[in-house]
Amino acid sequence: MTAGYRKAAPVRPVPLGVRIFPFLSWIKTVNRGTLKADLLAGLTGAFIVLPQGVSFAMIAGLPAEYGLYAAIVPPVIAALFGSSMYLVSGPTTAISIIVFSTLSPLADPGSADYVRLALTLTFMAGLFQLAFGLARLGTLINFVSHSVIVGFTAGAAFLIATSQLKHALGIPIPGGASFLTSWAFIIKSAGQTNGYELVVALATLVCAVIFKILRPRWPGLLIALAAGSLLNLAMDGAAHGVRLLGELPGHLPPLSSPDFTLDTLRMMGPGALAVAFLGLIEALSIARSITVQSNQHINGNQEFIGQGLSNIVGSFFSSYASSGSFTRSGVNFDAGARTPLASIFSALFLAVIVVLIAPLTAWLPLPAMGGVIFFVAFKLIDFPHIKEILRSSRSETLVLLATFFGTLFFEIEFAIYSGVLLSMAIYLTRTSHPHVDAMVPGPGDPDRQLTEISQTELVECPQLRILRISGSLFFGAANHVSEILEESDDSDPRHLLIIGYGINFIDVSGSLVLEQEAHRRLKLGKNLFLCRLNRDVIRFLAHGGFLKQIGENRLFATESQAISRIFNILDKSICSTCTARIFEECQSVPGPGQALGKSRNNGRGR
Structure with missing residues (x-):
């Protein structure tokens, strides 16, 4: 057996007599x-x-x-x-x-x-x-x-x-x-x-x-x-x-x-x-x-x-x-x-x-x-x-x-x-309004972990928007989240990545929000991607057929993997004129006045 682990003691069922007459459980402890x-x-x-x-x-x-x-x-x-x-x-x-x-x-x-x-x-x-x-x-x-x-x-x-x-x-x-x-x-x-x-x-x-x-x-x-x-x-x-x-x-x-x-x-x-x-x-x-x-x-x-x-x-x-x-x-x-x-x-x-x-x-x-x-x-x-x-x-x-x-x-x-x-x-009002935060790589972190954009002075990538949902995605929250996702199109990002480790529960209504958003964006020539969903959420999406509708190839285990894959399909002509360059991969694309392959050491965006 692995060191540091002990086999859990089996849970003994409560005897029927004690369940009917609870005093039988403490009467034995009575003494002078x-x-x-x-x-x-x-x-x-x-x-x-x-x-x-x-x-x-x-x-x-x-x-x-x-x-x-x-x-x-x-x-x-x-x-x-x-x-x-x-x-x-x-x-x-x-x-x-x-x-x-x-x-x-x-x-x-x-x-x-x-x-x-x-x-x-x-x-x-x-x-x-x-x-x-x-x-x-x-x-x-x-x-x-x-x-x-x-x-x-x-x-x-x-x-x-x-x-x-x-x-x-x-x-x-x-x-x-x-x-x-x-x-x-x-x-x-x-x-x-x-x-x-x-x-x-x-x-x-x-x-x-x-x-x-x-x-x-x-x-x-x-x-x-x-x-x-x-x-x-x-x-x-x-x-x-x-x-x-x-x-x-x-x-x-x-x-x-x-x-x-x-x-x-x-x-x-x-x-x-x-x-x-x-x-x-x-x-x-x-x-x-x-x-x-x-x-x-x-x-x-x-x-x-x-x-x-x-x-x-x-x-x-x-x-x-x-x-x-x-x-x-x-x-x-x-x-x-x-x-x-x-x-x-x-x-x-x-x-x-x-x-x-x-x-x-x-x-x-x-x-x-x-x-x-x-x-x-x-x-x-x-x-x-x-x-x-x-x-x-x-x-x-x-x-x-x-x-x-x-x-x-x-x-x-x-x-x-x-x-x-x-x-x-x-x-119910609180739970029906899960937090949805825009994320970017944190400039103060040597590993450039994602952080809320409201806490930085950086701007978002013009082609990829990253949102983190924190809270249950159920019928009461479905309309609220759907409106936020639609509003994310105001800056015309071609791709949307949802980080879902904060989604602790999802139901059919919540799953339909993700499925319908994926279809809506596809008709507009855009894409929806998911990453870091917990096991129960993935199981629910898979068993209900929602994951197939969204696209199993659009689900990623980590932010690093997701950004790396999405970067490959970005419009490089836009990247070459972009001044944000918040991801590590951005340095592989020459910017204004730069030669191909020249990069600045801005760390990793994952």
Whole structure:
């Protein structure tokens, strides 16, 4: 065997049992050490999700306990059937705001009808996600621009903050009001602000910020809620109109059933697709961000299946739509989690906490919850990435702003879809305009390798034009390239050489462009030549019969070979009066005042 090479190890197929039950692949690694680490990480996660779950449920327009239910059942299913060792699922701000914006025009938030629709929305979103996973569409998420996510989350932050002003100010904003309507109502009713509720909200917010800065590993949100509750008791806020959350049901998630009537399913379809789409983007992006530190491989399709099953099962246990959580997944990894058991332990600990401390929530002020949600909303705004996008790319800035303002002023699923479609349109526009550059031998290179004419002061050969195409030559780019090739006749070059090593993909439309250009030039007494096409492109042209139509003798392996052959058919009378003389072969033709064979040492033009 040749030195330096080793025979690649055969790829072992994944056993069928592991493909159906992914947890079988990591359950064997569990031991006393991993159990201890996962227990500690799970306990930390349970205390963090307690205030978050209540906050997210309020954002979604659901009774507070539904946020805790969504953090008990779905994380267990996602941990067992997903692929990430550290991803923690449950309620999130982004999903919660979509649930609220989708359902609030259809039913009163918090009502029985609203809950029924939320469960149906969750079930349908899970079906979409499961279908995407089974169809192995995990790679589709890679085509969603990061600017869409940044713009959506920034817009969602403003919506979330606006929705909580009614708790912080004590102003009864109508449920389901739009962003502009809510602010118009707030400005009009500013004189009705309850000062006590405002003080509790601000104190809670300041406390959360202080703990985030000084003690980021402490359960700052939980401490902030406790501080807001104590301040409210000290001020006797209840006597001054400060509203309380009320006692949560101290029991485990009850069984439930989505609404399977055809009208309801049809009505929930668009919103469910938006929930499914954003949930998958969120979960997969979080899982992949953690792999940078953990070096673990993530299976996107399996993650789709895990998220889909978690929502389908969760909808029968009073859980609304869930996804991967940025905060809890990061804390889970930082707390030393070793296996997905940490996520399962977190759900179990939360179930115990819900049963034991549910009566204490009766003293929790709504303004304190509003202060915590303000803090969560502010953290959603990704200022560093927004600044980078605004500075670096106009097209990405357009996507960011379109998604951001769409989130504020239109239906939230419309904002997501429009952002995604705009990203795809920009991507397709870029790929449909491959770079076509005129080339000449570089004067600064001793080997006279070809370089872009825009980077030199040389002129082109009057008889041979050399173009390099960089990009895919497919149906979307065919018209663009065809127009450029026709425009290359303006200087009346008799011969055209296309350097094609930058053509990484070609289809029938692209092949027809080359074939038709060859025929068009032939009718005009001109020629088209090709060189340095990659193997796949040559194979496609040959199998489709395009290469035969173009002329197999017009295909060359290198620029040197192509220029040498083409030079032999150039009009030497033109060469003798030419002052460009950019190729090595040009020196063999006497120019003005030169004898035959006399040459100047200008190097080689190949």
